[in-house]
Amino acid sequence: MAEWCTIESDPGVFTELIKQIGVKGAEVEEIYSIDNLEDCKPVYGLIFLFKWMSGPQKECMEFYDPDLFFANQVITNACATQAILSILLNSKLDIGPELRNLREFAMPLDSQTKGLTIGNSEVIRNAHNSFARQEPFELVKVKATEDDDVFHFVSYIPFNGHIYELDGLQPGPIHHGECNEEDWLEKIKPVLFERIQKYSENEIRFTLLAIVNNKKEIAEAALREQQSHISAIQSKLMSLGVEIDSSYMEIEFDEDYFNNLPDDINQLQSELYAKQEAAKQQQNIVENESFKNKKWKEENVRRRHNYIPFILALLQKLADKNQLIPLLEQAKKKKKRDNPEQQEALNK
Template structure:
């Protein structure tokens, strides 16, 4: 394989522009702030949801899922790929929704050819094919935060690490499926027409969250929906259209910042500050240093009191 996969953020702007670079048309992601079916319904045409949660690294795989049931035959009728490489689960989750909505969604030439090529493979080989796709990997990596200190090939997670994982939920063939590449098969949560998806998926998500301690709040939920500008144009809602266009511009700006390495800039800025302080004399310089040390110590103590938090990784 030519290169590794870097981590990407669970962010609506990242996921929206990622799928657009892969050739998907008229689809976007929206972050959900509540677990309410009405919030999902208000988004219009809904294709699925992507759920980010803390993965229990010490947990052993079971022959029976904690919720729902394995549908081992379903992989013959829908696109399900095993996750075979670290850090790819964000893109794998969004593809789990989109490749199962081909026909409802214009997934573009490249992804359609990928699906046709890998679709007849067993899940493990589909996962290997996805992991070795130069196009998908390069687009995925283009949304990673720029950092000169992080290698794109990272060590395997241990039980002491905070590890986060993406999975997908969508309705396929009138069934609600949980598509998690770390599981041996799609997980069925029962009958579910597309129109019933908001009402059926929320209880499943609530049960999953309920398995965590009440103090665990690090979850994120993104809805995969039709481009909201389409509905705004259809309704003639200029205010909503302007709001969506403004959001797109913000996403473009944020994604540009993610790709930029600010280390050189910060270094030059620090040189200028130090030069200015030295020009004020040794007393001013020493006071500045001591004040900075005191502030850093206080921030560290505050973090320890709050319990700290690990970096979000896939």
């Protein structure tokens, strides 16, 4: 089975990854405070990144909902993508033909074979490995030891009235109680707090991500609706003999909405103002999300770009001009000035 690279835990990376796989209408958002989970609704699932530590095996379910897709992680370095897939394959999102076919094919299989099925998906593997870091040399891969920092991803999802923790390194799902779509985020908070407190004495590096609806697409749809309503109200006012700025008149509107508008001019003008303000708010969201997406795209291009030939060529030119050693000594002096205590320790 082909190797999978390690990838950076970043919402821009994960959002582009799921788009490459064929998922529509979704994005990944980083959560900075567990207390504010409800602000992200609807949340299809949470991805929790933490430093993995050996310990007793958790109480896992041997028998569980037959419609729940649970796969063991059998691929090294794939825990991030597998955590994302654990949410997508159990969600109501438009996951695209690749994941639909994978789910349909793998559902009757055991969890180990499900993991192998994920590993054999060329589309998923290529999307994952497209974020591989450029390396200047072919490095010998060494198995991680207990002294190395090893990070792991797990997923939390609501599914058919229950909260599940899906961890590919466990033999089965972990049940965290009953829920509904409205209260599952409130009920998962104690689980997350408990997990963080368990490690907080020795570890502070945690990341919490959520798979949510694509904010830009939602705002664009809301903006189109507001513009349609503005067009209808303007048409109504004009039919009543009111002169207006007909900037939205070319936008097609819903006839039912138009027919239900009142004939009172003051009411119509008040409604028009409210719709215009709402449209401005949605336009601001669209612009902010467009800026965010552009930034993500630029960062992902930089992640994929191979800067190594440029760096090696620069070092070679500096060496040819006898500038490399002087620059190195200059950097050492600056480092010593900036942090004399650290430099003194290094010299001992």
